[in-house]
Amino acid sequence: MEFDEYLKEKKIDPKKFKSGEPDQYTDFKRIFDQIHPNSFTQQKLFLINNIRRHYKLEEQQEVKKPSAAKAMRPKIKPLKPKTS
Numbered sequence: 001m002e003f004d005e006y007l008k009e010k011k012i013d014p015k016k017f018k019s020g021e022p023d024q025y026t027d028f029k030r031i032f033d034q035i036h037p038n039s040f041t042q043q044k045l046f047l048i049n050n051i052r053r054h055y056k057l058e059e060q061q062e063v064k065k066p067s068a069a070k071a072m073r074p075k076i077k078p079l080k081p082k083t084s
Helices: 003-009 016-018 022-032 037-054
Strands: none
Touching: 003 016, 003 022, 003 037, 016 022, 016 037
């Protein structure tokens, strides 16, 4: 996984982040390239949240997936009392 893909997954615009804070971007990229993405997330979680607020990725129009057809409920006929 590339660092820019990771940022997009975390809803951070990589272009805005790189132009706004180039030193921090390069530092994060260097660390990200050395460790697993999950470890990076755990180490930098609070910083990632602040960066997300400043360099929010513009939401793209997502195509809605058609929902599965609703399952039909069985029709239950009322029971008639037995007459003996």
